[in-house]
Amino acid sequence: MTEESPTFASFGVKPEIVKALGEAGIERTFAIQALTLPLAMAGDDLIGQARTGMGKTLGFGVPLLHRVEVPGDGTPQVLVVVPTRELCIQVANDLKGAGKHLGIRTLAIYGGRPYEPQIEALRKGVDVVIGTPGRLLDLAEQQHLVLGKIRGLVLDEADEMLDLGFLPDIERILRMVPDERQTMLFSATMPGPIITLARTFLNQPTHIRAEENDAGAIHERTSQFVYRAHSMDKTELIARALQAEGRGLTMIFSRTKRTAQKVADDLVERGFAAAAVHGDLGQGAREQALRAFRSGKVDVLVATDVAARGIDIDDVTHVINYQCPEDEKTYVHRIGRTGRAGRTGVAVTLVDWDEEARWKLISDTLSLDLAEPVETYSSSPHLFSDLGIPEGTKGRLPLSKRTRAGLSAEKEEDLGGKRRGRRGSSGPASPSASEDEAPRKRNRAPRKRTRGGARSAAAIEAADAAAPASSGSSGPDQQEDRPRTPRRRTRSGADATGPATSTGNATPATTSDSGETGDRPARRRRRRRPSASDTPASAD
């Protein structure tokens, strides 16, 4: 366990990509990456599942970039479809960074923004496209986006993309790309029914699961708590919690857009540097809020589930569920915004009377037993320290009692004025979004990650389905949001994956099973076939 995970270079990744990753402080692979690279680079279809914040983006991004023909003819060669605009921007930036030394042109295609820039970029030529369903279909129908040469397709947050709301659009997109293509699905959560559905359009896919963890994929690194906020003033409760020592960036999730805005406004009024992000805001405001949060200008982000998946921001130390999430998948993704890449995090779910049933369902499904918190990381900040809970009791008392008792008590006396400030943030900040990125852009600092998780176990299963391979072309890049690419991670061997990674255990992920995987000879045939330009995707 102390050994370090294999490097990207050891998988035969192109030097230009290795160099770009290195510049971002990334050298070694995470478990999902080590497990995915061999198969993905060979052109196999696959379903990749790993816990949140464990590198899934590069897990499919590197193989995808690897098979882009450079220079291409300007026709998109690979496509990544994501559920939200902000995630689209983020993934595009990550891939843009990883492919910069190859001269790969990357473009983010999403709604809420003018058509022209995107159309113009396509006109000039694009190799890699990352997009949200609506705008992708829109531009494709207008003939501005040509999907006829897509040789690699990825559905990020796959279970969400194949859910009722998105399925129709995804099916249409699938009908527009060549049958002969490589298709990969990634997500931290992958319900059985979704996998079954996926097999209908995947070609003998291998199911790769780093750190097996059926129910969800929750990091042991994140301390989870449930707080029975029955009939309590949740905003007041949170206002206090936000004053916790050592708190870094904090994300607060609500179930509705209205509530998200309201909570953000209330917190701003109380003097917190908070911003809101939800679908009722203009795209500019959404991106501005996220940038402000990323840069630290605002350290409290109140969001709807638009920000529950994929958003990768360093330094998010706390996630507070102002309202109980809809289901267990949403719960897993929401709290997955913290405790990323080897860091620790704290997740607190406030449960009101009318949410008890839903919470029980989530709790049971994920086998959570938060009434008796698993463990407390002395090194991680604790919201509860400001809720009147004795330090040493955090992990033992029945949450419902201790918290309520202590809280209500103080609540009445202290409640009066609104205090402000909390640790770092300064006074009142702009409400929704303020400017943004002035402060630190942490992107740079290449931190290096040490371990990855090659070693973790992986459950590989094969499945099958029908499907293709593909071919493609190339294009420019895009901009927006956060600069940073991958993130750093520190920590040495064993814990890289986290103490919990234990799950990994023995399975030799990488090769062993994956290789030929007992099942079928998946990889062989599928590779792309004859396209005029075909290049060896897997060549190297």
Place this chain on the structure above:
DNA sequence: AAAAAAG
């Protein structure tokens, strides 16, 4: 029922 996603 809610959110997101084209406008």
